[in-house]
Amino acid sequence: MRRFSSLPTASSLGPRKEMLFEVTRFPQFCEATARRLGSWNYFLQGEKHRTLIVGEPRLAQAILTKKDADWSDRIIAPVLRRLSKDLLGLDDAPGLIFANGPRRWAVPRAAAVAGLWRTEFIEQSVAVVKEVAAETMRELFARRQAVDVDDVFQRAALEVVGRLAFGSRLGALSDERTKMMFELLTELAILQGTLSLGGVIDEIKYARLLIVARELLALVEPLAAARKGRGGPPACFLDMLLATSRDNDIGDDECVWNAVSILLAGNDTTGHTLSFASLALASRPTLQADVRAQIGDFGPDAPLLGAVLKETFRLFPAAAFFHRVSKATFKFAEYDELPAGTRCSISPWILGRNEDCWGPDVDEFDPKRFLDDDEDDEAKPSNRAGTAHPYAYLPFGHGARSCPGARLALQEAKILLAAFLSDFHLDLAPGQSAEPDPVFAITLSNRGGVRLRLTPVVVA
Numbered sequence: 001m002r003r004f005s006s007l008p009t010a011s012s013l014g015p016r017k018e019m020l021f022e023v024t025r026f027p028q029f030c031e032a033t034a035r036r037l038g039s040w041n042y043f044l045q046g047e048k049h050r051t052l053i054v055g056e057p058r059l060a061q062a063i064l065t066k067k068d069a070d071w072s073d074r075i076i077a078p079v080l081r082r083l084s085k086d087l088l089g090l091d092d093a094p095g096l097i098f099a100n101g102p103r104r105w106a107v108p109r110a111a112a113v114a115g116l117w118r119t120e121f122i123e124q125s126v127a128v129v130k131e132v133a134a135e136t137m138r139e140l141f142a143r144r145q146a147v148d149v150d151d152v153f154q155r156a157a158l159e160v161v162g163r164l165a166f167g168s169r170l171g172a173l174s175d176e177r178t179k180m181m182f183e184l185l186t187e188l189a190i191l192q193g194t195l196s197l198g199g200v201i202d203e204i205k206y207a208r209l210l211i212v213a214r215e216l217l218a219l220v221e222p223l224a225a226a227r228k229g230r231g232g233p234p235a236c237f238l239d240m241l242l243a244t245s246r247d248n249d250i251g252d253d254e255c256v257w258n259a260v261s262i263l264l265a266g267n268d269t270t271g272h273t274l275s276f277a278s279l280a281l282a283s284r285p286t287l288q289a290d291v292r293a294q295i296g297d298f299g300p301d302a303p304l305l306g307a308v309l310k311e312t313f314r315l316f317p318a319a320a321f322f323h324r325v326s327k328a329t330f331k332f333a334e335y336d337e338l339p340a341g342t343r344c345s346i347s348p349w350i351l352g353r354n355e356d357c358w359g360p361d362v363d364e365f366d367p368k369r370f371l372d373d374d375e376d377d378e379a380k381p382s383n384r385a386g387t388a389h390p391y392a393y394l395p396f397g398h399g400a401r402s403c404p405g406a407r408l409a410l411q412e413a414k415i416l417l418a419a420f421l422s423d424f425h426l427d428l429a430p431g432q433s434a435e436p437d438p439v440f441a442i443t444l445s446n447r448g449g450v451r452l453r454l455t456p457v458v459v460a
């Protein structure tokens, strides 16, 4: 029998200070460690907890398809519990993404999933994304010089999720107040990420985190006030959360914080994905021209455009890790039992770069691997519908805690990128490297943004 306990263990990243520096390269660090240890799965010995790093699809599948209740908990950092107490007076961690348990997580999650997959919501979201895409392109036409598209796409994505979450315009593309919201969300994510590491909470950073979280709540308060006590069918996320929560004795403040979680989950993820895709296209003029030509025929449904996004998700997954804690003992294949309470980090980054799954060209940006017409090429495992194993490709996770916004995000990314490529030729701005430089702070982004020179496409 093979034993989980015989999986290799990588020792700690080192003293906390170095770890905070190293964390921006955490996906690369974990991938290099897997190669060094000769095992895609291994334990990482943190300061306090051993964590199982998962980079092999069979193990990811076994965890994610196990009876949901066994692996539905997230790892909750002490800083989140403290934030919850100070911000909302709750003993549990707040927010749809970080909460656990039936009331804090399962009830709002059910409301979010039901809402996001409703036909009317999907139609409403397409209309919202198209409007935001048109506004974004107008802004870009007005600017015309080198532009950091990462900033532009994050604000566009914030505007989309903001309108869907609160049912009213945020003005994230132009309005100063909402630009502030964008900056606060970014700071909140970074502070939360750094403070979640290690055992001792840095008091100065924590004080700042609390201020940022309170300022965010104050910014959304007027939007939330307009929804509370409103009659009629739910027209946005917050309406849905408020409606479900009343029957479950969940307070309005917690609902508002859950709506803020949607803003957190849906702005930089989509924004960074679009900027990595734009960087790939700006540095590959032939591919860019091919995608643009297909958009002319198929619009946002162009197969090559979809494949570019899928390849971007494979190599630059905005959520490079997602986490689970086992609630029961876990048995996998020929291994011995894994005890309850095991912390586990499944890594779309490592899975996407696992050459046993994707073949020797694993590091190449090649969207064609996702095109159906390559499916018959048995010589390359990566060409079987994109992957040799379906669980080698998990940009939106899977199972009980999978991303409820996956469908929206994909649709949104296609519409925004199609509009962008139809309106502009993309070139690298002076000083912008063609080589991506991924850094990790909760989500994965390109260091320093992505600066492109945009030239309007002239329609003959």
Ligand code: HEM
Residues within 6 Å of the ligand: 096, 097, 098, 109, 112, 161, 261, 262, 265, 266, 267, 269, 270, 273, 317, 318, 319, 321, 322, 323, 394, 395, 396, 397, 398, 399, 400, 401, 402, 403, 404, 405, 406, 408, 409
């Ligand atoms: C490119 C864009 C996005 C990517 C790559 C992404 C990826 C992910 C991943 C990997 C997870 C964790 C999955 C798991 O643990 O199995 C997640 C969770 C989540 N995502 Fe997304 N996401 C994106 C956009 C969005 C959008 C637009 C929304 C909202 C409209 C959203 C809402 C959420 C929420 C609420 C969770 C927490 C779910 C839970 O814990 O039950 N995401 N996302």
